[in-house]
Amino acid sequence: MEIRGRRRCKSCGQEWSYYDTGEVACPACGSMQSVGVGGRARHTDSADPLDLSEHRNAAEAGSVADAAEALKTDLRTYLRARGFIDGGELRDVDDTYLAARELLHAVDVLARRRDPDEETRLYVLSLLRGADRGERPAPDEVPPAMTEARGLAYAESLAAFRRDLSTWLDDHPDPEARTTLSTLGEHVKRVEALQGDVSVRQSESLVRAARELTAYVRDDDESALAAARDRLSRLA
The missing domain is CATH 2.20.28 (Rubrerythrin, domain 2)
Incomplete structure (x- = not known):
């Protein structure tokens, strides 16, 4: 709006x-x-700052399962209100948004496992510990059980970013950016169709390409556009 x-x-x-x-x-x-x-x-971003302290306390006093329903409600509320245009200014796909989206999926994965292993349980706790601080686990820290959760979460995040950037480009036309955004969108749709079943490396590459595209349109950084295109071409 x-x-x-x-x-x-x-x-x-x-x-x-x-x-x-x-x-x-x-x-x-x-x-x-x-x-x-x-x-x-x-302006598409109207979210209050994300605060997961209440849910961290609940998880520490009991388990993630004890905090799950209230946690997911707050995460959905935050994500629905978040956008990537703030007073006409384009914003990056930031780590808080990515971690919040991943945590939402990770909690569901944990709930579906009758006897989750320690690595999976600790990973979800690490997301809960750092998401509202803009911290997300590094790619090499993602356990196999959570690969699809991260892949789908990042694809959903980038789909939301793509919609906002497309709107922003209506006011700031740039054919080069529009073409690259279309290529990014094709990759995102593929990951969504696969329900996130791609490598963590691919998920991270898509995020980096989106950030490079933002740097191009926001800062007129031609090298960032070239980097985004090269990164996307290597994912083909």
């Missing part, structure tokens, strides 16, 4: 940034009566 990022309260005259607060209520007096100030900009 396109919104005016600055608001002015009709009651007290206070001005604030909707992009900072995500609220239409005046932060000074609480009034809901305000008007937009300035031009409109695309």
Whole structure:
């Protein structure tokens, strides 16, 4: 959607940034009566910061299974509200988003296993420990049981990013970026069709290509575009 990022309260005259607060209520007096100030900009990111401390405490007191349902509810709420355009500015596919999406799938994998091995259980705990801090396990730390969870989570993340970048390119046309985005989308659809059953290396390469494409369109970095294209071509 396109919104005016600055608001002015009709009651007290206070001005604030909707992009900072995500609220239409005046932060000074609480009034809901305000008007937009300035031009409109695309905005798709309205999530509050992710906080998993309550679920970490529940898991430590019992198990991940004890925290699972409430944890998944909060993760879904966060992911639904997240986007990659903030006040007209394009954002990266960040590690918090990726880890949150992976944790959602990983908890389901753990729940389906009657007797999960220690490696799998500890991996889910590592995701829970670091997701809201922008920390995600390195590729070589992903156990075989979680490869598909990471692959599908990253594909879903990149599908969401692709939709936002396509919208952003409507306002900032760039045929080179559009073509590369289309290629990225083809790879993402393939991974989704395989339900994430690809190597961790491939999943990571797609994320890196998306970030390189962001660097190109946001910073006019021609070398980043070349790197993204080369990376995608090697995945063909």
